[in-house]
Amino acid sequence: MADTIDLKSYQPPQVGPAQIRLLERLCNACAVSGDEQEVRQIVLEEIRPYTQEVRIDSLGNVLAIREGSEKRRLRVMLAAHMDEVGLMLTHSEEDSFFRFETVGGVNIQALPGKLVWVGRSHVPGVIGVKPVHLVSPEESKNAISLEALRIDLGPGNGAKANVGDRAAFATSFKRLGASLRAKALDDRLGVANLIELVKNPPANIDLLAAFTVQEEVGTRGASVASYSLDPDLAIVLECTPANDLPSWDGSENNQYNTRLGAGPAIYVADKNTLSDPRLVRHLVDTAEALHIPYQMRQPGSGGTDAGPIHRQRSGIPSISVSVPGRYLHTTTSLCRLSDWQHTLTLIHTALTRLTPEVLAPER
Amino acid sequence: MKQLIQRLVEITAPSGHETQMRAAIRAEVEPLADEVRVDALGNLIAQKGRLPSGRRNEGEGQRIMIAAHMDEIGLMVTHIDESGFARFTNLGGVRPHSLPGGRVNFIHGPIGVIGVEHKAATNEAPTLAQMFIDLGVTSREACPVRIGDVACFERQFLDLGDRLVAKAMDDRVGIAVLIETMRQLKSTPHELHFVFTTQEEVGLRGAAPAAFGIDPDLGLAVDVTGTGDTPQDKKMEVKLGQGPAIKIRDAQMISDPRVVDWMASAAEELRLPHQFEILEAGSTDARAIQLSRAGVPAGCLSIPCRYIHSPSEMVELHDILNAVKLLTRLLSEKVVMP
Numbered sequence: 001m002a003d004t005i006d007l008k009s010y011q012p013p014q015v016g017p018a019q020i021r022l023l024e025r026l027c028n029a030c031a032v033s034g035d036e037q038e039v040r041q042i043v044l045e046e047i048r049p050y051t052q053e054v055r056i057d058s059l060g061n062v063l064a065i066r067e068g069s070e071k072r073r074l075r076v077m078l079a080a081h082m083d084e085v086g087l088m089l090t091h092s093e094e095d096s097f098f099r100f101e102t103v104g105g106v107n108i109q110a111l112p113g114k115l116v117w118v119g120r121s122h123v124p125g126v127i128g129v130k131p132v133h134l135v136s137p138e139e140s141k142n143a144i145s146l147e148a149l150r151i152d153l154g155p156g157n158g159a160k161a162n163v164g165d166r167a168a169f170a171t172s173f174k175r176l177g178a179s180l181r182a183k184a185l186d187d188r189l190g191v192a193n194l195i196e197l198v199k200n201p202p203a204n205i206d207l208l209a210a211f212t213v214q215e216e217v218g219t220r221g222a223s224v225a226s227y228s229l230d231p232d233l234a235i236v237l238e239c240t241p242a243n244d245l246p247s248w249d250g251s252e253n254n255q256y257n258t259r260l261g262a263g264p265a266i267y268v269a270d271k272n273t274l275s276d277p278r279l280v281r282h283l284v285d286t287a288e289a290l291h292i293p294y295q296m297r298q299p300g301s302g303g304t305d306a307g308p309i310h311r312q313r314s315g316i317p318s319i320s321v322s323v324p325g326r327y328l329h330t331t332t333s334l335c336r337l338s339d340w341q342h343t344l345t346l347i348h349t350a351l352t353r354l355t356p357e358v359l360a361p362e363r
Numbered sequence: 364m365k366q367l368i369q370r371l372v373e374i375t376a377p378s379g380h381e382t383q384m385r386a387a388i389r390a391e392v393e394p395l396a397d398e399v400r401v402d403a404l405g406n407l408i409a410q411k412g413r414l415p416s417g418r419r420n421e422g423e424g425q426r427i428m429i430a431a432h433m434d435e436i437g438l439m440v441t442h443i444d445e446s447g448f449a450r451f452t453n454l455g456g457v458r459p460h461s462l463p464g465g466r467v468n469f470i471h472g473p474i475g476v477i478g479v480e481h482k483a484a485t486n487e488a489p490t491l492a493q494m495f496i497d498l499g500v501t502s503r504e505a506c507p508v509r510i511g512d513v514a515c516f517e518r519q520f521l522d523l524g525d526r527l528v529a530k531a532m533d534d535r536v537g538i539a540v541l542i543e544t545m546r547q548l549k550s551t552p553h554e555l556h557f558v559f560t561t562q563e564e565v566g567l568r569g570a571a572p573a574a575f576g577i578d579p580d581l582g583l584a585v586d587v588t589g590t591g592d593t594p595q596d597k598k599m600e601v602k603l604g605q606g607p608a609i610k611i612r613d614a615q616m617i618s619d620p621r622v623v624d625w626m627a628s629a630a631e632e633l634r635l636p637h638q639f640e641i642l643e644a645g646s647t648d649a650r651a652i653q654l655s656r657a658g659v660p661a662g663c664l665s666i667p668c669r670y671i672h673s674p675s676e677m678v679e680l681h682d683i684l685n686a687v688k689l690l691t692r693l694l695s696e697k698v699v700m701p
Contacts, residue, residue: 268439269379269454277380296509310568312572314572314575315403317403362385
């Protein structure tokens with residue numbers, strides 16, 4: 001197919017200092033599932049100057065529309081989730097200790113000794129654990145249970161938090177050379193990418209942006225968002241785990257999911273979605289035409305907002321694309337600037353060369 | 364009927380990649396339908412009859428969705444190692460113990476053999492992560508498949524007289540029943556939507572959006588069900604060759620009892636052998652139809668099948684022929700339900 005755009009003169013949005021500062025604000029904000037207002041506030045601030053068509057639906061999704069100007073426009077939903085995994089205070093005890101539950105997929109073993117921010121005023125706390133000196137050999141064989149952990153706010157600070165408050169990992173954003181370190185890169189990278197797309201929408205499509213809630217507890221926001229937007233197709237902007245460390249025994253790592261530095265990760269299949277093959281082809285063709293690196297996310301477990309979106313109404317052709325990130329759902333996640341840039345380039349270019357003909361053949 | 368079933372089972376069409384199956388069905392149903400269309404998820408919808416607008420509860424006819432799924436269980440490549448072996452994951456309910464030593468067909472042509480890591484050779488069934496596909500090459504570069512490519516069991520159709528054996532009888536016999544019913548149906552008071560669905564094996568993902576789009580008054584699925592008639596088998600009433608089974612319930616759906624009665628009385632009027640099905644594991648597209656929009660009365664006509672999800676699923680020809688007779692009768696007359 002002849003290209004609808006001249007890739008040599010085409011300039012996709014760039015990841016520069018302003019974009020990195022915005023990602024920093026987004027990552028340092030706390031938005032554990034169900035309490036996304038801090039991130040929502042930043043999203044609204046950023047996109048309102050660019051479009052009048054913004055609304056917040058009953059679950060808290062931010063839905064924004066930027067209509068294109070060309071004829072024969074596809075209505076394209078782009079989704080990125082605002083929420084992050086974290087903890088919820090469930091029970092207060094004496095001396096400012098709180099019991100807690102996990103919200104979304106959190107590894108209990110990665111919690112002891114970590115710092116958290118509690119509630120909307122980010123009250124600093126620490127997740128207490130028995131000192132190793134006092135752990136018996138018998139105890140040390142067992143996994144640490146959630147019941148054994150407490151959030152410790154320190155004397156006199158118990159009143160600053162309430163049962164039901166969320167706690168987020170207290171990790172400040174930092175650039176480390178070619179890498180970025182932060183909590184909640186999953187999915188603030190998607191949110192940052194979507195904000196850039198709202199600011200720089202291709203004229204050939206109607207861009208229907210959905211900044212979704214409650215993804216980490218079961219892709220709940222995207223389900224209702226896609227019902228109301230009712231698009232022709234959907235692309236989910238994600239951040240997916242890179243488990244690309246060497247194997248302990250030196251054998252070839254064949255379960256890496258994705259790899260850092262290998263470019264945007266295109267989804268073929270996860271637990272909840274078989275990506276639309278026409279969209280897989282379109283993204284792969286675009287990456288190859290651009291001569292940028294890309295990788296296929298390993299098919300297997302996991303799920304994104306594409307799960308409920310593609311089954312909504314009479315069916316919506318859907319796909320997900322991720323920036324790969326290491327150590328997701330822990331206090332500290334790590335990504336590469338180059339992967340971020342290539343992902344933004346891939347998505348923007350793919351949208352710019354998206355025509356109704358892409359969906360003309362039967363799935 | 365045997366030739367039709369053989370043609371259908373020999374097609375490779377794992378979930379999400381039903382293109383070849385759809386082409387084969389389209390060739391059969393286009394002369395039989397008033398309209399044929401394909402929706403966003405790839406469901407093939409063949410419509411017969413049309414109700415006047417303002418249809419509900421007026422006149423004799425109803426809008427009925429009849430679903431059989433095009434997809435079969437399969438494998439998807441997750442990694443090609445440096446020696447050219449392909450690692451894979453499952454599409455749908457693949458049983459690991461049915462794989463080692465088997466062969467798989469990729470939809471774009473290559474054929475491979477399934478091998479198992481040495482360390483997995485114990486008394487326990489190996490896991491999928493311990494298996495690989497050997498495509499007869501020695502390097503990653505020479506490997507003819509890529510991450511995301513899909514394959515299904517390679518296995519010949521076997522004609523044992525009344526009993527037929529093949530991979531993917533689930534649900535190609537359902538497809539055959541729908542096609543043959545369309546052929547036999549002389550006239551209908553209804554608006555019939557024969558839906559050949561996608562992605563059933565990965566969670567009824569095609570049927571739900573199809574049902575939303577069609578918005579039927581009544582829904583039926585035609586699919587296979589297990590039996591309890593082999594040595595040391597699980598307890599289950601259904602037997603091969605005792606007639607098509609009218610589903611009472613499965614793990615995720617309770618059939619509308621009015622639909623069950625309607626189906627059973629038609630079978631009795633026709634003096635057709637039939638049986639009732641209670642399936643403890645698994646479900647069908649009927650569940651997706653039942654839960655669509657504000658809810659739809661739904662049921663399922665099942666073809667008894669041994670060794671489901673193995674490369675050698677066994678069905679009985681007369682169960683299939685009787686299912687066609689029953690379905691044809693159900694769809695040619697006014698629906699009478701209490």
